[in-house]
Amino acid sequence: MPQHSSRGLSGLVPSWLRSLTVSSFALGGLLAAAPAHAADPQEVRPNIATVLDVALVDGELTASILWTDRQDDLPRSSKLVSYDGKDTATAGVNVTPKAGEVSQVKLFGALDKPWETGWAQKLVLEDPQGQALATQPYDVNLDCATEKECSLTVSKGVTSEKDVVHVSSELDAVVTELDARYGQGEYDLVKEVSKDFPHLRGEAMVYVQQWYWWYPIIGPCTCGWTTTTxxxxxxxxxxxxxxxxxxxxxxxxxxxxxxxxxxxxxxxxxxxxxxxxxxxxxLGLRCSRRIYFYWWDFMIYRPGGWFPVRFPFPVSIPCTSPCxxxxxxxxxxxxxxxxxxxxxxxxxxxxxxxxxxxxxxxxxxxxxxxxxxxxxxxxxxxxxxxxxxxxxxxxxxxxxxxxxxxxxxxxxxxxxxxxxxxxxxxxxxxxxxxxxxxxxxxxxxxxxxxxxxxxxxx
Incomplete structure (x- = not known):
């Protein structure tokens, strides 16, 4: 069953100060209405809700939502919905807004086969009319203790089109280093990352899995977009x-x-x-010439048990866009x-x-x-x-x-x-x-x- 819990800020902040803190400075992600673009030294009304963090708790996607402490601004109810990489709703939880408090909301079943539905996903908090109160992109990844056993991870992401590959700055730097090391020679990216940077093994597996779907199996120098934040x-x-x-x-x-x-x-x-x-x-171009690929079988743990999956591991020659x-x-x-x-x-x-x-x-x-x-x-x-x-x-x-x-x-x-x-x-x-x-x-x-x-x- 979906569930959420709340914890107040009143224990942390003196009561005489609370009206000057959460109400004035809630952080956030609100999407709707028309643009305004002016600097005004006067205080504006705070965000109704803010997604402070996303994490996995007991293997389930969990969001921390901060509510404004202005009771009159709060809707009667809200719903937090998770969307996969294909913009399909995967889970939803009804959340009761509570002024000045942080709700911990768990979405059971939200992370369902991201290797099929897309690794860049998002959360949307909706009011009773279905309008977005807050949105938060997040990236799903793998943490692999061994070459055969992995678990899911999540982190805050950025907004992009679906075929832009999201990669950490650490892995991006490692791939750049490997490309320079091998020059015009072929190499197995996952194998090399696993050998020298084992903590990045899972992310490297997700990285190459995303390229597989549209890169030619054998062909010329081909480029795709990647983003890091x-x-x-x-x-x-x-x-x-x-x-x-x-x-x-x-x-x-x-x-x-x-x-x-x-x-x-x-x-x-x-x-x-x-x-x-x-x-x-x-935003960057990552280019290579695919030589061949092979399939790798391993297990991913998520709520419900271990699931067998098969990923393509490419062997490629790095290249650079001629333009x-x-x-x-x-x-x-x-x-x-x-x-x-x-x-x-x-x-x-x-x-x-x-x-x-x-x-x-x-x-x-x-x-x-x-x-x-x-x-x-x-x-x-x-x-x-x-x-x-x-x-x-x-x-x-x-x-x-x-x-x-x-x-x-x-x-x-x-x-x-x-x-x-x-x-x-x-x-x-x-x-x-x-x-x-x-x-x-x-x-x-x-x-x-x-x-x-x-x-x-x-």
């Missing part, structure tokens, strides 16, 4: 510093999003905290600071393409806000990436009374790749994107439509 910090980190009448509270991550709130009524210990984060998104691909980039970074009494608040954000000079470089203090976006183009035979980097700081001196300081932020980033090359098989253009915010529902919608408009231009 690197978020620092990798998970949501909660922050709480408290003394009588004084508190500093917030969240940092995953990636470039964060929020900090410092509040003081009497004098007391200095409140000071700085957080930093980054979100890097890449350069065009990579169109877009980035958007937003921030908001506010203070009262004797306090300071500082928010900074940058957006770079391929590690170069910032196209966006913003810094604000006091009572202020920014909302900056930019576009860029790069060309490469291999890949391109862009990076959002942010930092936020709040300070209330020990001598201040009735003072507060707040920082919130948000970001969106995307890349579209297009390759026109008569020397190799045709490859359709593809887009990948990612976003996050701690600035409320309307801002989340604005970021979503910003990325939709970018993708629609190709």
């Amino acid at each position: 690197t978020r620092t910090p990798t998970t949501t980190q909660s922050i709480l510093v408290s003394s009588p009448g004084r508190s500093l509270y917030g969240w940092n991550g995953p990636g470039a999003k964060h929020t900090l709130s410092a509040n003081a009524i009497p004098t007391g210990p200095t409140l000071n905290r700085t957080v930093t984060g980054s979100s890097q998104l890449s 350069q691909a065009r990579f169109d980039h877009t980035g958007r970074v937003t921030g908001r600071t506010s203070i009262s009494g004797v306090a300071t608040a500082r928010e900074a954000g940058t957006w770079r393409v391929n590690g170069g000079t910032p196209y966006i470089n913003q810094l604000i203090t006091g009572n202020n806000a920014f909302d900056a976006d930019a576009i860029a183009v790069s060309f490469s035979n291999t890949s391109a990436y862009n990076t959002v980097s942010t930092s936020g700081q709040v300070t209330i001196p020990s001598t201040s009374t009735f003072a507060s300081a707040l920082v919130t932020n948000g970001y969106a980033q995307a890349i579209h790749g297009q390759l026109t090359c008569p020397q190799i098989p045709a490859l359709a253009g593809r887009t990948v994107s990612d976003y996050g915010t701690t600035q409320g529902t309307s801002h989340q919608l604005s970021l979503f439509w910003f990325l939709q408009d970018f993708a629609a231009g190709f």
